[in-house]
Amino acid sequence: MKITNIRFAKLVVPLITPFKTSMRTVENIEDLVVIIETDTGEVGYGSAPSTPVITGDTHESIKAAIELVFWPKLRSMAIENLNDIITIIQSSMVNNTSAKAALEIAIYDLWGKMYKSPLNKLLGGGSEQLRTDITISLDPIDKMVESSLQAIDNGFDVLKIKIGNNISQDIDRVKAIYQAIGDKALLRLDVNQGWTAKQTVYAAKVFESENIQLELIEQPVKADDIAGLKYISDRVNTPIMADESAFSPKQVIELLSNKCVDIINIKLMKTGGLSNAIAIADIAKTYQVDCMIGCMLEGSIAVAAAAHLASAKSAAITKIDLDGPALGKFDPVKGGVLFDKSAIKLNDLPGLGIESIDGLIDLK
Ligand SMILES: C[C@H](N)C(=O)N[C@H](CCC(=O)O)C(=O)O
Numbered sequence: 001m002k003i004t005n006i007r008f009a010k011l012v013v014p015l016i017t018p019f020k021t022s023m024r025t026v027e028n029i030e031d032l033v034v035i036i037e038t039d040t041g042e043v044g045y046g047s048a049p050s051t052p053v054i055t056g057d058t059h060e061s062i063k064a065a066i067e068l069v070f071w072p073k074l075r076s077m078a079i080e081n082l083n084d085i086i087t088i089i090q091s092s093m094v095n096n097t098s099a100k101a102a103l104e105i106a107i108y109d110l111w112g113k114m115y116k117s118p119l120n121k122l123l124g125g126g127s128e129q130l131r132t133d134i135t136i137s138l139d140p141i142d143k144m145v146e147s148s149l150q151a152i153d154n155g156f157d158v159l160k161i162k163i164g165n166n167i168s169q170d171i172d173r174v175k176a177i178y179q180a181i182g183d184k185a186l187l188r189l190d191v192n193q194g195w196t197a198k199q200t201v202y203a204a205k206v207f208e209s210e211n212i213q214l215e216l217i218e219q220p221v222k223a224d225d226i227a228g229l230k231y232i233s234d235r236v237n238t239p240i241m242a243d244e245s246a247f248s249p250k251q252v253i254e255l256l257s258n259k260c261v262d263i264i265n266i267k268l269m270k271t272g273g274l275s276n277a278i279a280i281a282d283i284a285k286t287y288q289v290d291c292m293i294g295c296m297l298e299g300s301i302a303v304a305a306a307a308h309l310a311s312a313k314s315a316a317i318t319k320i321d322l323d324g325p326a327l328g329k330f331d332p333v334k335g336g337v338l339f340d341k342s343a344i345k346l347n348d349l350p351g352l353g354i355e356s357i358d359g360l361i362d363l364k
């Protein structure tokens with residue numbers, strides 16, 4: 001199966017409610033879709049959102065990197081030579097992880113199609129049923145309490161609470177949500193780099209002293225504040241998870257060998273796709289550290305790839321934050337992963353199992 005052509009399109013899905021973190025507010029899921037065509041007529045789908053504050057990548061930079069750097073090397077390569085393709089994607093350019101992810105996702109989709117197997121089976125096999133948490137956007141306290149109760153009514157039992165814009169209001173937010181929901185849901189906090197190390201220790205000790213049960217605190221400090229993560233982990237009992245500090249396998253080895261964090265959030269848009277995500281899951285397993293599979297605010301093409309990975313790597317990936325598509329008003333992707341409240345179901349079609357995509361806006 002030889003690569004013959006590449007096309008780009010845009011996919012826009014309005015959100016049910018704006019997505020708000022300490023870093024940004026977004027109204028739509030907007031993906032750059034990469035469609036790789038082959039001489040057998042099979043097409044592979046990949047996608048990437050624009051997350052300049054996290055990856056530094058925009059749709060324009062992703063498309064330019066693919067057109068100018070990767071595509072001239074990948075055109076006419078055979079999907080049978082998966083490892084060679086991955087080496088080219090990972091070594092032709094530094095950074096640009098979203099472009100690498102979109103390409104790798106489309107290539108792995110084709111790899112599954114070539115072997116007529118769902119991707120999770122080729123990666124080792126695993127359950128077709130997963131369960132995701134849901135994100136509660138950073139809002140005034142009353143709104144966050146209401147959104148949390150609504151999420152529980154909608155069948156979610158793990159809530160990812162976005163905080164990080166004001167330490168004392170953040171502590172009040174968590175206390176109010178915890179008081180309102182009791183033991184009906186597990187709370188994971190995502191600070192998105194909004195606190196200092198000392199503020200994090202203070203907040204965690206407040207929660208611990210008041211018996212507020214938290215599953216974890218995600219990325220409390222700036223992405224490059226690795227000493228801050230270590231400072232926190234040495235002083236609190238609440239598990240600390242790295243997100244924006246953990247892009248590459250090398251960074252994960254540094255974080256884990258120095259005991260800076262307890263959990264790693266793997267996202268394809270940070271790792272540059274599936275190959276490094278698999279490496280990180282395997283590294284974490286050797287350190288006996290759990291991983292979360294996460295996503296940016298993105299749609300169900302890339303999330304399908306993340307779900308197949310989570311299915312196959314369930315020994316390491318024990319936590320799932322793949323709610324991006326569930327936050328949209330509809331899913332234009334037919335086949336692929338099916339969302340029903342907190343349930344994510346993989347189908348048994350080859351590759352990512354995507355049958356068709358409505359509403360693609362072709363890009364030249
Ligand atoms: C959508 C997912 N639940 C999530 O919260 N991801 C964020 C980053 C999302 C973005 O800004 O696109 C995270 O884990 O930090």
Ligand SMILES: [Mg+2]
Pocket residue numbers: 190192218219243244265
């Ligand atoms: Mg995060």
